Amino acid sequence: MQNAKDSFYIALRNRLATVNPNRTMTLRGVTRPGILVEDAEAPMPQMLLDAFTLRWTTFATDSQLPSILAQMACEIHYATAGTQGNLGLDRGRALEEMDDELLQILCPSSTAKYNYTTTPATAMGTMVFWSQAVFGATTVARERMERVATVNVFAFQETGEA
Template identity: 50%
Template structure:
């Protein structure tokens, strides 16, 4: 499933760069597109008051991998993983954060645009050069959660189920 997770992330990152090249994050002294995978980064500091959502960097999409399921009753084994995409905003400094609702709507639209079309080629990024595999990675439409306000921060998440057929050697 790692190839499918990597392929999904790279597709989202590439699409975000095309949709909004200004949405970036400075992480470990490098400017990157404003999307990251939680399990591949250092933990974020979490105050106890962060429930029900963890605090994530503002104006960035954070992919979090949750449940995993396997269907072996098919000619090829199909794996499904639930991906939660968290994002939050404080609005902009120039408007004193009063535009955070508009900023959240903009991120909602960006996420929907990143997810379409609902498939991407599966690629093995552990070899050089990266090798395109024989199957696709595909996913469902997103299910958005209600927006949560914590002081001056608006937070939302969306969940998608990401599917992939296991290929030989995976």
Template identity: 40%
Template sequence: MTTFQDAKDSFYLLLRNGLATLNPDRTIVVRGATRPAVLVAENELPSGSAEQPLNAFVLHWGAVAVDGSEAMPLESARCTIQVQTSGSPEVAGMDRGRTMAAMRAELQSLLAAGSAAKASYAGASATAAATPVFWSGVVAEDLKETADTLNAAYSVDVFAWREP
């Protein structure tokens, strides 16, 4: 039986791999490894810092809801994607708005398809599922400004059929 974890993993990998293709320069260093700037908050080790990484997409998952009215229950959860930027040091952060706009455009591009293949990553290799993972449009939740950063949150409702 596939679980909603498979949908979450598939959604994350779509974003991570898509960002690596769309903007290979948008990377982040996590525990000494450089990788595409997409993180799942629940999967990261505590860093000792309460600060969110800059210029990265940080995914936060809400509770899973189940609609069991059909033969294959439909599961869903809201994914909140947080973004924080202080702009470029070369221009003393005066491009924060442009950086935030570029990241918003990247996110919308990455999610434009509306669905993707779903797979289970629980074993040594990925196992394809029979049904896809799909999602709603991106909704901008808020944009906050501090002295040094712009912070935005976007939400996407993610859906997947629970397979036998």
């Protein structure tokens, strides 16, 4: 189901670049939109501030349909310490801004599925779609305010997909 996971990530990444072009991060000397997939990056001692981190948690299939339907849970972790100019006293507002951005990039709740192992990426025959986000409670750890939103992502397995 890697194609579905990649397609979900790329859709959110591209939408974030449109919704808030200033939400960027720099990893390994490359500046890019502020969203990453945890299992595709080097381990980090803690989540990046002011960026979205996708963590894939559960996987299930329904084989009672004409095509196998996969369901994967994706936790979207994000945290902020506010801005330096406001000495972090705006961290609540900054977290709400990230909540709003996440809602925007999750709509519409579908995207075409692509195979990103080819250049250019190859369109596949189905879509990837997802549920509404379920937002967890805000947690505070020192200067950081954090939240986790969970989305269930669905995709039909196509012929030749692993």
